[in-house]
Each structure stands twice: as structure tokens, then as C-alpha cells.
Amino acid sequence: MICKMLNISYPIIQAGMAGGPTTPELVAAVSEAGALGTLGAGYMSPKQIGEAIHSIQKLTTEPFAVNLFLPQHYEIDEKQILKMQQHLNTYRKQLGIPEVDRVPDRQDLFEQQLQVVIDSGVKIVSFTFDQPSQSLVEMLQSAGIIVMATATTVKEAVALESSGVDIIVAQGSEAGGHRGTFLNVKDESMIGTMALVPQIVDTVSCPVVAAGGIMDGRGIAAALTLGASAVQLGTAFLTVEESGASEIHRQAVLSSCDTDTKITKAFSGKSARGFHNKMMVEVERVGGIPPYPVQHVLTSDIRKEAARKGNQELISMWAGQASALARKQSAFELVEGLVQGFKKAVDNVPKELKQVKRLKP
Incomplete structure (x- = not known):
């Protein structure tokens, strides 16, 4: 369902990592590969956002998203x-x-940033750091824009659904970069992806995207088994050829271990x-x-x-907790590897479980 909603071939979303990693080349390459590329525009000026979107649109006609940070009080x-x-x-x-x-x-540019995104014809927008108001969501949806937002707890997911968002990204504590927590920020809960996703899936009716610690096809298989409709990966894309991450950042990821x-x-x-x-x-x-x-x-x-x-x-x-699984490759190779890895993970399910029709009491 989510692939049809987003008009993509695979239920894979590249996270909108602000600060430089999500170059127009990366976003376009991911979308061209059949997944959903995302421009991390949270730190960009309205002019920079417009220029980046224009560059992406010159590189691909496939759908892509833009991620923005909701204003903080x-x-x-x-x-x-x-x-x-x-x-x-x-x-x-x-x-x-x-x-x-x-x-x-400090100047708040959110309204200007958002207007540039709308005027550019982007049809998928994702938010983090807060709950978008119902009026904001309805305004975007009336313009034909799909709205995604991030939750780190079940309570936050319920709040996002009440705002009318189309898709909820369930961000586990393994995820790299900023936490999307907006309720109980002072005493935020660090819930792992495997624990968070099924609880949110069981609570809300809209599609849920699993994020945090997913680096390969095995992670995708696990997330979809837990009930997620798609997955979102960030750290895995830091080391691809099209990434805008600095060389020292790339090397830190490639040489990392699980406790770093x-x-x-x-x-x-x-x-x-x-x-x-x-x-x-x-x-x-x-x-x-x-x-x-x-x-x-x-x-x-x-x-x-x-x-x-x-x-x-x-x-x-x-970087996320599974950064040691990152590899040097192109964005296309990563997406292709994710799909093939998923198929392999599914094939590796023990035949005894595949053949079970009814468990004996």
C-alpha cells in the first residue's frame, strides 16, 4: 500500500539527513533506484532549498521527499x-x-522554507522535532502533498495520527542523528526499534515506517515482519558515493564498531x-x-x-548503532543490495516454520 501511495517500487526510504549528506545527487540516485530519496532541508535557507530541489528535478522525474524541522519553542x-x-x-x-x-x-525560517517546498511542486514532505498542527497537515494535503512525521513513542504516534498525518515514522533509539521526540522531552524514553514498531503498528491505523538500526535486507525483513509498511535508513547512505558526508565522517562510519x-x-x-x-x-x-x-x-x-x-x-x-555494517558503494548498489538481502533473509526462514499449519497443543 505504501509503495502505491508514494509511487515507489520498494518500501525503502532514505532518511532526510540535514547538514550536507543528502546531496541532490544522492536523493535523485535513490529515487532512480526505486526507493524514496529525501532532501534533508532543516538547516538550509529557503534559497538553498529551492536550488537543491531544482537540481534534483533535473536529475530525476521520480518522486522524492523533503524533510523539514518544525519550529522549536x-x-x-x-x-x-x-x-x-x-x-x-x-x-x-x-x-x-x-x-x-x-x-x-536566531531567525525562524520555517514558513519560508515550507513555502519554497510547496511552490517547487514536491509531493511528499516529512517533519520531525514536533507534532504538525492539524491545520498545517490539512493545508498540505489539500495541495496534494503526502505528510510524514516522526514518533519515538506510542503516545507521540497517537498524537500524530490525531493531526491527520498520512505516514508515521517510528524512530527507535538505535537511530543516528537527532531524536524526533516532542512529548516528555526532558525525560524521553529510549525505546528500541524492535520494541517500538509493533506497539505503534497495533495502535494507529496509518502506515508505519520503521527507522533505527536498519542497515541491510535482514533489517528490512525484521521490520516488515513486525508490521511496518516500509523502512527508513540513514547511516547506510552516509558512505555511498553520492553522499555529501565529509571524508572524516565517512571513515569514522566505515571503521566503527557497535559501541562507538x-x-x-x-x-x-x-x-x-x-x-x-x-x-x-x-x-x-x-x-x-x-x-x-x-x-x-x-x-x-x-x-x-x-x-x-x-x-x-x-x-x-x-551515526546509528549499526554503523559498522556500512559499506562503500553507490546508492543504486545499496538499494539493489537491500532488496536482494531482503529476499535472501526471507528465503532463510527455517522450512519447519514455513510448513507449520497448526501448532499442537
Whole structure:
């Protein structure tokens, strides 16, 4: 059903990873392969979004989605921010960039971002970080746009369904990058994908997409068996040829093991899973981390310069718990491998289970 709804060949969605990994080339290649590519546009300006969408549309006529961050409500604590700036200046000194001793300005561009997406003719939009209002969902649906949103608990899934979203992405705690939690943020539950998906499937009536820790055909088979209608993968696409991830990020993924990631608020002020490094550990130890998106803005100059200089101790490198399963290949090869791996996983089901008609009491 979801393949027909999204007009795709395979129930596979490439996650909208903001910050650079989802290049137009990656999004187009995924969609051309029969899955659904997604542009991670959360950090992009309206102009950048329009240009990226135009580039994708020149590369493919297949459907693709755009992911946006819903606006966050937060309070400005100037003392907290200036104290954090003092600590962050130690990293700026190391990198040779100007120190900062002020509270940054923050402009909410969500409405402009969304308008560009609508005007560009995109027919699939996904949201994270909050619950879209019913009026927003209805407005998009009246424009022929399919609406997806992220839940990390059953309660959040119920809230999203009440808003009328078409598809719910069930994000398990294994997932790389930012958590989509929007209820009980201060005491958020870290529910694994295998536990979360069937509970959401049993509670809501709309299609559910499993996300978190899925890297190959085995993961797809497991997710669909749990009742998911499709899967969403992010980390697996970080190391493909078309990815915009930095070289040090790619190498960190390719050389990783199962214990290399942790969830932190150090880089953005919002819980996100990535590879632990010096900056993550030290900022957490200092404490007093401003909320998202303030902390994201505070650390942005450091992360950009560190990435430019190849300093992996001072950048955020998001990845999921199954990152060690990532491989160097093209996006087409990855999608093809996912499909073939799924078929193999299904074929490997013990024949005794396939032949069971009725269990004896």
C-alpha cells in the first residue's frame, strides 16, 4: 500500500539527513533506484532549498521527499549562553578562529522554507522535532502533498495520527542523528526499534515506517515482519558515493564498531546519536547546555572549521548503532543490495516454520 501511495517500487526510504549528506545527487540516485530519496532541508535557507530541489528535478522525474524541522519553542538564558560561549572559545582558539562573547541572533525560517517546498511542486514532505498542527497537515494535503512525521513513542504516534498525518515514522533509539521526540522531552524514553514498531503498528491505523538500526535486507525483513509498511535508513547512505558526508565522517562510519556511538545534547542542545569524541565528552562535563536550536548555532562555526581542517574531535558525526555494517558503494548498489538481502533473509526462514499449519497443543 505504501509503495502505491508514494509511487515507489520498494518500501525503502532514505532518511532526510540535514547538514550536507543528502546531496541532490544522492536523493535523485535513490529515487532512480526505486526507493524514496529525501532532501534533508532543516538547516538550509529557503534559497538553498529551492536550488537543491531544482537540481534534483533535473536529475530525476521520480518522486522524492523533503524533510523539514518544525519550529522549536525555547527560552533564552543569556547567562547560560555566555557561559557556554566561554567554554566553546577554548575550541575556537585551537582552531584559530575568532572567539565569540555574545548571544547570537536566531531567525525562524520555517514558513519560508515550507513555502519554497510547496511552490517547487514536491509531493511528499516529512517533519520531525514536533507534532504538525492539524491545520498545517490539512493545508498540505489539500495541495496534494503526502505528510510524514516522526514518533519515538506510542503516545507521540497517537498524537500524530490525531493531526491527520498520512505516514508515521517510528524512530527507535538505535537511530543516528537527532531524536524526533516532542512529548516528555526532558525525560524521553529510549525505546528500541524492535520494541517500538509493533506497539505503534497495533495502535494507529496509518502506515508505519520503521527507522533505527536498519542497515541491510535482514533489517528490512525484521521490520516488515513486525508490521511496518516500509523502512527508513540513514547511516547506510552516509558512505555511498553520492553522499555529501565529509571524508572524516565517512571513515569514522566505515571503521566503527557497535559501541562507538552515544546520545548527546553537546552539539545542538537536542538529543542526537553520534560518535563520541573530545568535544562531546567535555561539553557534557561542563553542563549547562542551552536548548536546541541555540546550542546548534553556538557550535556551528566550530564544527564547520573542524570539518574543514579534518579535526574529528571537534565535529558532530551522527551515526546509528549499526554503523559498522556500512559499506562503500553507490546508492543504486545499496538499494539493489537491500532488496536482494531482503529476499535472501526471507528465503532463510527455517522450512519447519514455513510448513507449520497448526501448532499442537
